[in-house]
Amino acid sequence: MHAKPHVLVLGSNFAGLASAQRIRDYAGDAADITVIDRRDYLLYNPNIPVDIFENRDPELHERMPLRPVLVEDDIEFVQAEVQGIDVDAQVVTFLPNERPGAEQERLHYDYLIIALGARLAYERIEGFAEHGHTLSDFYHGNRLREYLHEGGYRGGPIAIGSARFHQGDGAEGLEPYPGGSIPVAEAACEGPPLEATMAMATWLKDHGQGTPDRITVFTPAEVIAEDAGLNNVRQFLELAGSMGIHYLNKTIDIRRLTAEGIEFENGETLEAELKIVLPDWVAHDFLRDLPISDSQGFIKTDLLMRNPDYPNVFAAGDAAAVTVPKIGGIGHQEADIVARQVAKELGRLDAEEADHPLRPVIFCIGDMGDGKAFYIRSNTWYGGNDEVLKVGRIPYQLKMRYRDLFFLTHGKLPDWGLGLAQFTAEKLFG
Numbered sequence: 001m002h003a004k005p006h007v008l009v010l011g012s013n014f015a016g017l018a019s020a021q022r023i024r025d026y027a028g029d030a031a032d033i034t035v036i037d038r039r040d041y042l043l044y045n046p047n048i049p050v051d052i053f054e055n056r057d058p059e060l061h062e063r064m065p066l067r068p069v070l071v072e073d074d075i076e077f078v079q080a081e082v083q084g085i086d087v088d089a090q091v092v093t094f095l096p097n098e099r100p101g102a103e104q105e106r107l108h109y110d111y112l113i114i115a116l117g118a119r120l121a122y123e124r125i126e127g128f129a130e131h132g133h134t135l136s137d138f139y140h141g142n143r144l145r146e147y148l149h150e151g152g153y154r155g156g157p158i159a160i161g162s163a164r165f166h167q168g169d170g171a172e173g174l175e176p177y178p179g180g181s182i183p184v185a186e187a188a189c190e191g192p193p194l195e196a197t198m199a200m201a202t203w204l205k206d207h208g209q210g211t212p213d214r215i216t217v218f219t220p221a222e223v224i225a226e227d228a229g230l231n232n233v234r235q236f237l238e239l240a241g242s243m244g245i246h247y248l249n250k251t252i253d254i255r256r257l258t259a260e261g262i263e264f265e266n267g268e269t270l271e272a273e274l275k276i277v278l279p280d281w282v283a284h285d286f287l288r289d290l291p292i293s294d295s296q297g298f299i300k301t302d303l304l305m306r307n308p309d310y311p312n313v314f315a316a317g318d319a320a321a322v323t324v325p326k327i328g329g330i331g332h333q334e335a336d337i338v339a340r341q342v343a344k345e346l347g348r349l350d351a352e353e354a355d356h357p358l359r360p361v362i363f364c365i366g367d368m369g370d371g372k373a374f375y376i377r378s379n380t381w382y383g384g385n386d387e388v389l390k391v392g393r394i395p396y397q398l399k400m401r402y403r404d405l406f407f408l409t410h411g412k413l414p415d416w417g418l419g420l421a422q423f424t425a426e427k428l429f430g
């Protein structure tokens with residue numbers, strides 16, 4: 001039972017943690033806040049690739065315990081598997097997973113924030129278990145790290161790219177910038193393949209394993225990472241091409257991985273000893289077919305991150321239909337919007353302070369090895385006018401220090417942190 005309105009946040013990685021913390025920040029003591037997550041730590045996955053190439057165990061570097069962080073803001077934490085949402089009864093069912101044998105429980109909410117991310121569907125890629133590598137989690141990250149650094153790699157061709165993403169209809173008709181839209185993406189998140197391509201080229205050189213022309217980067221789409229801005233991508237491909245890296249587009253999808261390489265849905269095959277792939281990012285099964293979900297199970301919202309049919313239900317991060325591509329930076333922008341909306345509902349912010357609709361911006365910093373990185377900031381894909389690409393040592397430092405600052409502040413990066421990063425990358429050392 002809750003004496004105050006009960007805000008229930010599902011998921012506590014980037015979008016969920018930021019939503020819960022900012023609701024407390026904007027709404028003060030006006031609500032009881034509960035967070036449910038199956039893990040009791042935050043997984044800082046953007047830095048798993050750099051750990052792999054620099055031969056560090058990401059399990060030891062990229063996790064932040066959640067319990068001590070949440071207790072600072074008087075936010076209750078339940079470690080459990082969320083199993084269902086009844087949006088009419090305003091009830092969430094979940095199974096505590098601290099120990100096997102727990103009984104299913106139910107929690108009532110007044111406001112619900114869905115920040116459960118997406119499922120990276122490796123099981124949908126035939127041959128992945130036997131022949132594939134990836135860099136999205138601790139297990140696969142360490143498998144690839146050991147393959148590279150403990151003598152597994154035999155010097156053969158390398159293929160890096162994504163399977164096809166199946167976007168739902170939940171963001172149709174939204175206009176984040178005048179005359180713009182949330183376009184349809186054919187890959188969920190192509191920053192990691194771009195980053196892995198450049199870092200792999202450096203790794204080959206630094207380890208005397210060959211030249212970058214062993215690598216092919218591929219995409220199901222017409223243009224890789226087109227959400228990062230066509231001008232940025234053109235410059236990036238020119239740089240990769242000048243290094244000898246091959247580029248394959250319009251593969252449509254990955255049909256299967258074999259010991260010899262990759263078979264694509266467009267009929268082409270690519271010879272590869274090492275296959276580093278990102279899969280389709282799909283909605284969690286229990287979110288499909290809910291009255292708040294789109295045709296693929298992502299949560300429908302307007303640009304204030306509020307479900308149009310159930311106005312006390314919000315979404316942030318990869319679980320939201322408007323989050324395309326699926327990147328943490330957009331989830332962070334959305335968490336702030338959600339928190340302002342909830343604080344408005346609770347009478348702690350007025351409409352002028354709260355109603356700032358989503359204007360998505362792609363921020364991406366990708367490791368390139370040897371202490372260098374690329375920095376991208378763009379909103380042109382959505383109808384905006386900004387497109388910036390910088391390459392050098394400062395972006396690398398920003399990438400590493402951003403993570404340090406995130407852990408140090410328990411996820412509460414000061415607003416000036418991003419502004420300072422942008423200023424440093426683009427003006428001071430641009």
Ligand SMILES: Cc1cc2nc3c(=O)[nH]c(=O)nc-3n(C[C@H](O)[C@H](O)[C@H](O)COP(=O)(O)OP(=O)(O)OC[C@H]3O[C@@H](n4cnc5c(N)ncnc54)[C@H](O)[C@@H]3O)c2cc1C
Nearest residue numbers: 011013014015038046082116117136317318326327328329
């Ligand atoms: C290799 C890689 C590198 C990346 N690099 C970048 C980058 O540089 N910059 C960037 O902006 N983005 C990057 N991304 C994307 C970024 O990681 C995601 O967009 C981000 O994690 C999404 O945050 P989220 O909180 O919405 O979802 P998630 O991070 O997926 O978190 C979802 C949370 O919900 C919990 N959960 C899920 N289902 C349940 C359930 N049924 N019950 C209980 N808990 C559940 C999970 O345990 C998790 O804590 C990268 C992704 C990958 C794979």
